[in-house]
Amino acid sequence: MSQIADGVYTISLPHGDSRITDPGEGRWLNLLPGGSLGKDADKIRIKFNGDRGGYSLQFEKSGKYLTFEGSPFPNNKLLDGDKPRYFKIEKHEFYPDMYAINLSEDKNFHIAMAMERIYPPWVAMNSFPETQPWKFEKA
Numbered sequence: 001m002s003q004i005a006d007g008v009y010t011i012s013l014p015h016g017d018s019r020i021t022d023p024g025e026g027r028w029l030n031l032l033p034g035g036s037l038g039k040d041a042d043k044i045r046i047k048f049n050g051d052r053g054g055y056s057l058q059f060e061k062s063g064k065y066l067t068f069e070g071s072p073f074p075n076n077k078l079l080d081g082d083k084p085r086y087f088k089i090e091k092h093e094f095y096p097d098m099y100a101i102n103l104s105e106d107k108n109f110h111i112a113m114a115m116e117r118i119y120p121p122w123v124a125m126n127s128f129p130e131t132q133p134w135k136f137e138k139a
Contacts, residue, residue, distance in 0.1 A: 003090045004099065006047045008060055008139040010034065013113075013132075014098055020044065020066070020123055022059040028077040029066065029123040031113065036120075043139045046089070054086030054104030060139070068125065072109040078123045087111070089136075098133035 012019040018031040019042040034042055043060035057066040064080035066087075086104035093100070101111040103125060112132035114124035 003088075004046065004055075004136060008043050008045050009136045010042050010139055011044055011057075011101075012135045012137070014095065014135050018121070022062050022064060022080050024062075024080075025064075026079060026081065028079050028114075030120040031123060032120050046136075049086060052086040052104060054088050056084035056086060058084065072103050072106045072125055074109075074126050075115045075124050077114060078111065078125070092131065092133040095133040098135050100131040101134055102131075 010019050013031060017033045019034055021030050021032040021037055021042045023030050023037060040061040041059070045058045045060055046055050048055050058064070059080060062080060064082065065084040066078055067081035067083060067085045068076050068078050070076070088102040088104050089099050090102065092098045103109040108127050109125045110131050111123060112126050114122035116122065
Protein backbone atom coordinates (compact mmCIF):
# COMPACT_ATOMS: atom_id res chain seq x y z
CA MET A 1 0.00 0.00 0.00
CA SER A 2 1.35 3.40 -0.91
CA GLN A 3 2.15 5.86 1.88
CA ILE A 4 1.79 9.18 0.05
CA ALA A 5 -0.67 10.26 -2.64
CA ASP A 6 0.49 10.62 -6.24
CA GLY A 7 1.02 14.25 -7.17
CA VAL A 8 3.54 17.06 -7.52
CA TYR A 9 5.63 17.91 -4.45
CA THR A 10 8.72 19.67 -3.25
CA ILE A 11 10.99 17.42 -1.17
CA SER A 12 13.21 19.14 1.36
CA LEU A 13 15.31 18.61 4.45
CA PRO A 14 13.39 19.24 7.68
CA HIS A 15 15.29 22.46 8.50
CA GLY A 16 15.49 25.53 6.32
CA ASP A 17 14.70 25.48 2.62
CA SER A 18 16.99 22.84 1.10
CA ARG A 19 15.01 21.16 -1.67
CA ILE A 20 15.96 18.36 -4.02
CA THR A 21 16.58 20.32 -7.22
CA ASP A 22 17.23 19.37 -10.85
CA PRO A 23 20.60 20.92 -11.83
CA GLY A 24 20.37 19.94 -15.49
CA GLU A 25 21.13 17.14 -17.89
CA GLY A 26 22.93 14.21 -16.28
CA ARG A 27 24.35 16.13 -13.31
CA TRP A 28 24.21 15.11 -9.66
CA LEU A 29 21.17 16.41 -7.81
CA ASN A 30 21.59 19.35 -5.45
CA LEU A 31 19.86 20.54 -2.30
CA LEU A 32 19.07 24.22 -2.90
CA PRO A 33 16.61 26.88 -1.72
CA GLY A 34 13.37 26.98 -3.73
CA GLY A 35 13.63 28.82 -7.05
CA SER A 36 17.46 28.83 -7.09
CA LEU A 37 17.64 27.19 -10.53
CA GLY A 38 14.50 28.72 -11.96
CA LYS A 39 10.80 28.13 -11.72
CA ASP A 40 9.76 24.52 -11.09
CA ALA A 41 13.29 23.01 -10.98
CA ASP A 42 12.39 21.72 -7.50
CA LYS A 43 8.94 20.33 -8.34
CA ILE A 44 8.80 16.53 -8.43
CA ARG A 45 5.96 14.37 -9.76
CA ILE A 46 5.55 11.29 -7.58
CA LYS A 47 3.73 8.28 -8.99
CA PHE A 48 3.24 4.87 -7.41
CA ASN A 49 3.83 1.80 -9.61
CA GLY A 50 2.26 -1.32 -8.12
CA ASP A 51 4.19 -3.66 -10.41
CA ARG A 52 7.50 -2.17 -9.23
CA GLY A 53 6.41 -1.82 -5.61
CA GLY A 54 7.58 1.77 -5.41
CA TYR A 55 7.37 5.33 -6.61
CA SER A 56 8.99 6.98 -9.58
CA LEU A 57 10.10 10.57 -8.97
CA GLN A 58 10.12 12.82 -12.04
CA PHE A 59 11.07 16.49 -12.28
CA GLU A 60 8.17 18.56 -13.60
CA LYS A 61 10.31 21.05 -15.52
CA SER A 62 12.68 18.73 -17.40
CA GLY A 63 10.65 15.51 -17.42
CA LYS A 64 13.79 13.68 -16.18
CA TYR A 65 13.62 11.05 -13.44
CA LEU A 66 15.55 10.85 -10.19
CA THR A 67 17.91 7.98 -10.84
CA PHE A 68 21.40 6.68 -10.15
CA GLU A 69 24.06 4.75 -12.02
CA GLY A 70 24.80 1.09 -11.41
CA SER A 71 23.84 -0.83 -8.31
CA PRO A 72 23.19 0.74 -4.92
CA PHE A 73 26.31 1.49 -2.89
CA PRO A 74 27.16 3.97 -0.11
CA ASN A 75 27.34 7.59 -1.23
CA ASN A 76 26.18 6.79 -4.79
CA LYS A 77 24.96 10.18 -6.05
CA LEU A 78 21.50 10.64 -7.53
CA LEU A 79 21.19 12.37 -10.89
CA ASP A 80 18.52 13.13 -13.44
CA GLY A 81 17.98 10.66 -16.25
CA ASP A 82 15.59 9.18 -18.79
CA LYS A 83 14.77 5.90 -17.01
CA PRO A 84 13.05 5.82 -13.63
CA ARG A 85 14.34 4.02 -10.54
CA TYR A 86 11.81 3.14 -7.87
CA PHE A 87 11.67 4.21 -4.26
CA LYS A 88 9.60 3.35 -1.21
CA ILE A 89 8.27 6.42 0.56
CA GLU A 90 7.19 5.65 4.11
CA LYS A 91 6.49 7.59 7.28
CA HIS A 92 9.71 8.28 9.16
CA GLU A 93 9.95 6.25 12.36
CA PHE A 94 10.78 9.27 14.57
CA TYR A 95 9.12 12.16 12.71
CA PRO A 96 5.47 11.36 11.95
CA ASP A 97 4.99 14.37 9.64
CA MET A 98 8.02 13.44 7.51
CA TYR A 99 9.04 10.56 5.28
CA ALA A 100 11.98 8.27 4.58
CA ILE A 101 12.88 7.53 0.95
CA ASN A 102 14.23 3.99 0.57
CA LEU A 103 15.36 2.17 -2.55
CA SER A 104 12.80 -0.39 -3.75
CA GLU A 105 15.52 -2.67 -5.14
CA ASP A 106 17.57 -2.75 -1.91
CA LYS A 107 15.88 -1.93 1.40
CA ASN A 108 19.28 -1.39 3.06
CA PHE A 109 19.74 1.92 1.23
CA HIS A 110 17.92 5.22 1.68
CA ILE A 111 18.26 8.74 0.28
CA ALA A 112 20.15 11.40 2.24
CA MET A 113 22.77 14.12 1.84
CA ALA A 114 26.02 13.04 0.24
CA MET A 115 28.99 12.54 2.54
CA GLU A 116 30.99 15.36 0.93
CA ARG A 117 30.49 18.58 2.87
CA ILE A 118 30.29 21.09 0.05
CA TYR A 119 27.82 23.73 -1.07
CA PRO A 120 25.46 23.09 -2.57
CA PRO A 121 25.16 19.61 -1.07
CA TRP A 122 24.47 16.64 -3.32
CA VAL A 123 21.79 13.99 -2.86
CA ALA A 124 23.07 10.44 -2.45
CA MET A 125 22.14 7.07 -1.01
CA ASN A 126 23.51 5.62 2.18
CA SER A 127 23.09 2.58 4.35
CA PHE A 128 23.57 4.12 7.79
CA PRO A 129 21.07 2.90 10.39
CA GLU A 130 19.86 6.50 10.87
CA THR A 131 17.41 7.38 8.11
CA GLN A 132 17.18 10.94 6.77
CA PRO A 133 13.73 12.52 7.30
CA TRP A 134 12.31 14.40 4.30
CA LYS A 135 9.51 16.97 4.23
CA PHE A 136 7.03 16.55 1.36
CA GLU A 137 4.90 19.57 0.48
CA LYS A 138 2.28 19.72 -2.28
CA ALA A 139 3.47 22.05 -5.01
